[in-house]
Amino acid sequence: MTDMSETGDRIIAPVPRITIQAFCETPDVAAVIESTIGDRRMQKAQVKVQMGGANAAVEAYRGAPTPNVIVIEMGNGKVSPLTHLDRLAEVCDAGTKVVLIGHVNDVLLYREFIRRGVSEYLIAPIDAVGTIAAISELFSEPGAEPLGRTVAVVGAKGGAGASTIAHNLSWSIARDFGTSTVIADLDVAFGTASLNFNQDPPQGIAEAVFAPERIDANFVDRLLSKCTDNLSLLAAPATLDRTTDFSETAFDSVIEILRASVPCIVLDVPHLWSAWSRRMLIGADEIVVVAAPELASLRNARNLFDLLRQARPNDRQARLVLNQVGMPKRPEIGAAEFIKALEVPGAAVVPFDPGLFGTAANNGQMLAEIQAGGRATEIIADLAAAVTGRAEAKRARSTLFDPILARLGRRKAS
Template identity: 40%
Template sequence: MEALAEVVEPGRKVIVVGGVNDVQAYRRLISQGVSEYLVAPVSSEDVANAIIACVKDPGAAARGRVISFIGARGGVGSSTLAVNMAWTLAELTQEAVIAIDLDLNFGTMGLSLNLDPKQSVADALTDSDRIDSVLVERTMMEHGPNLSILSTAGSLKELVPPSAEAVERLVDICRTMAPFVVVDLPRRWNAWVTGTLLQSDEVVIVASPDLANLRDARQLVEWQKARRSNAATKLVISKSDAAKRNQLSTKDFQDTLGTVPSMTIGFDATLFAQLMNNGQMIGEGAKAHKLNEQLRQFARQLGARRGIAKESAKGLKLMTWLKRPKSPA
């Protein structure tokens, strides 16, 4: 290490991988200027996480957790689940949550909460260079003390498709403004949808129990895994009892996708129609319904514990014994 120090330029970060699992060895390497020490064997994810930790600015503001919802097929209830989850996260954590409806023509997030957007989120995306926190705040609508919404009133006017850079910037600004950012993605496939999926800390795929949904859910899961080996993807089965005799089982999805569904939602058209008409969430208009407790449990899986978002934003999972001593005040 001393020989290496003679050829490493000042300011360079050094990560060492070794076979010695010893605290004293770790401290000795750190004292010599090594940025991180990993005990072999290590995975590509371990190395990537160590690199991120080394280059992160310790003075940078904490970044919120981005949770994106997308339907395997249209009409599976992904938008309804997204807005209910945003409301539930805000209620459970008592922290700021920003919900973004990216169905720019037909989005219903504002409508579901009985809000009438004065400015559409589509307008904010027309020019990536002008997107800043002031513009975001001007576009947002408030629903209670902790939930803010970026949505559309619904319009068939022809829109200039937003660039992937504009959407990425919008989401990135929102995650500096709140511990949680919930994104409702439309059922389409383009650069800004795929960019948002890759930008997300967690992706929730909503699917109904039929063959077409299973196929498309599989494509989404495999696409995620191919691009991010550590991608956090959750599956929700919707309308689980709409066609009991002919539908696929939860086990079919589990065996095909290699993941256990995080939640299974029954088909209750009357309940959801009533709540939509009243502009209420399940936790407001149907507190006693079993689905309300399911949503709360799922919110906890997504990080609905006080402080969890800040912990997630800090970066990486290091082995508990590899904690650096705190710098003296």
């Protein structure tokens, strides 16, 4: 019995290619189920919503096969919910899963539902994310490991430093939290992850993308190169012998295998706009947009945030990292102005530090290996805590952006 008022911060597996038909009694429940149709985790499912509750469901299936999942809202009518359920059982095909939505939190009634073969009982009011999670869990293998979290990092503009942020983020997640992590470099032609981690793997992500028929868990595992005890790299070959105009689903199989075997996958998404890169962003559990404090980055970041808000209505908003802030002699858009224009609740601001970043890049090291207690290192560590769903790490000292956020808060209050 699931109370939809508490969905939690969880990773929900995509719903498989199934048909779902819902029979509702109230407009509120119908509206919530309708809203799940546009969710990224429901891309493969076909959903149909109609009114009439259990009576309409029984009439609909008297002479028609039942779908994979039937969702029925049962109100407080004169007829017992168990009577409705018994009538539905007479017309329901074997293998069809039934999800009931009720308005009464009754343990005895719940037990009767389960005894009669109901797959799940949700208590109204329901919400979109909780409903999707309930349907997704119907098709999860018993005892299966939870899915790994995907974190997509993309630059609002070329040269904003998104790859550097992605690589250091993955390193921080693996080191600070002891979490097995994979950094996947999706820039097949020009990726820099192997350079930044001082690796020269003979194979990488290209082998999987160009030979999809060979992809399985063992094959993907052979493509990974170990960077630290908890961090592995799925490198890009960075060669130009083949073009990279991939199909929209080119990376799906690789990501699915990684999610089944690793708790965290950081996707270094190149700054380009194609069907597959859009899919990688929209399908990620967390998104980090890296921008520089200048006009082109602001315009592109606004476009990205607008699209992601529309495409991911039930997800947490993308996070902003404002990078290379404070470059001498460069006119910049102020951090407060930048964040206000994007209407994001907060951001990480990474100060311009060419000595630190240049030394790390040339040595094939991470920022924390060069300057363990530096401001940039602390900001990355806080970002790692945020995107992995952990509580924000306590900062030893305030960051460059704290006074700006405080001023913004005072302005809103006034």
